[in-house]
Amino acid sequence: MTVKPRRRLLDREKLEADIVAEAVRMFAECGYEGTAVAAIADNAGLSKQNLLYYFPTKQALYRRVLDGVLDDWLARMESLADAAQEPADLLRAYIRAKLRFSREQPHASRVYALEVIGGARLYGEQIARRVVPLLRKDIAVFEGWIAAGKIGPVNATHLLFAIWAMTQSYADFAAQMTLVLGRRQLQKRDFDEAEETIMRMVLAALARPA
Amino acid sequence: MTVKPRRRLLDREKLEADIVAEAVRMFAECGYEGTAVAAIADNAGLSKQNLLYYFPTKQALYRRVLDGVLDDWLARMESLADAAQEPADLLRAYIRAKLRFSREQPHASRVYALEVIGGARLYGEQIARRVVPLLRKDIAVFEGWIAAGKIGPVNATHLLFAIWAMTQSYADFAAQMTLVLGRRQLQKRDFDEAEETIMRMVLAALARPA
DNA sequence: GTCTATAATCGGATAGAC
C-alpha cells in the first residue's frame, strides 16, 4: 500500500530529473525561444504531449530548470561565506567552487547567463530573492575584512563583480576561449591555470598599502 | 544624373542603419529566435515585407548586426595593441576602451555574448577570423613584456580572459548588478569604480616578484 | 500515464499588383 506509491514517486522523480537535465542542455545551447518542447521530449525519450503532462507549460519547465540551477549553485556556495577563515583561504575556496561549477555544469551557468543578459524577465524575482541577498552578504564580508584591516581598502562590490565575471566566463565564453587556445574543449589544466591567475589577481588586489 | 542615385543611396543607408540599430536592440533583449522580424520592422517603422526587401533573410540581418558590432568594437580596440607604450598605460587604455564599449553599446555586447554562449553556431567563422587573431596578438604582447622583464611571469592568456570577462560583464550582467546595487541602471560612477577596481587587480597581478 | 488527433497561432518567406 505504501510501497507502490513510493516506487512510482521515485520513477516520476527520475523521469522529471531526466527531462530537466535535457532541458538545461537545450536551453543553454539554443535559448528559451530557440528550444522546442518537442526536441526536449525527443531527447529525453518521451512524447511532447507526455512531457506536457509532467510540466504543464514550457515556462513552468523553464522555471524548474532555473530552480535547479540555483539549487545546485547555492548548495556549493552558501557554505563558504560564514566560515571565519582567513580571507585568502576563503577566497581560494570561493573561486575554486565557482570555477568548478563552470566546469562541471557549464549548461547550468549558461542558462542562468542567458536569463540575466535578456534582462531577467522570466526569473528576475527569484534572482532578487535568492541570489542578490547572498551577493550582498559576500560584499559585507569583504567590507568587514577591510574594516578589520585584514585587507586593503578595495571596492568590495566591484571586487565581487570581478570574481563573478572571471569565473562565470569559463562557462559562458568557453566557445571563444577554445578558439583562442586552439583546443576542442577546455581541459582541467585550463581551469587550474585560470584558478591560479584569478587568485593571483584577487590576492594582489587585497594587499594592504605599505 | 549622378545626384539622384547618390541621394537615394544615402536614404537607403540610413534606413538600413535604422533597421540594424533596432535589430541590435531586439536581438540583445530577446535573442535570435525570440525576435520576430515583424517586431523589428514595426519598431523601425516599416512593414515586415519591406524589411525583407532590404535584408532577404533573418539570418542575413543577424549577420549584418554582428558585422556592425565587430566593426565598432574592433575600431575602438585595434589602435591599442601596437602602441609601444608602458604596460600600465596601455592596459589602462585597453580596459577603459572595453568598459566604455560595455557602457555605450550594451546591446552590441550582449548580442555578441549571446552568440558566443550559444556556441557561435551562426557566426563562429567570423569570430575565428576577426576576433581570435586580435586576442592572440594581445596575448603575444603580454608575453613580450614578460620576456622583457617589464612585468612578472603571469599567465598571459588567462590574464586576457580575465580582462575580457570583467569588462564584458558590465554589459552582460548589468541586470544582476543593478539588482545588487539597488539602482535602476548603472551610472557613470559605477563604471569609474569598475575601472579603478579592475586596474588595481590587473596592475597588482603584473608586479614583478621581489 | 500515454497515445492519436487537432486546435490555434505565429513565424519566415514569397508572389504579384502598383
Place this chain on the structure above:
DNA sequence: GTCTATCCGATTATAGAC
C-alpha cells in the same frame, strides 16, 4: 520600393480515447 495577400511549416497547448 512598397503594398496586399497568402503560403507553409513549426510551435505551444488541449481534447479525448485507451
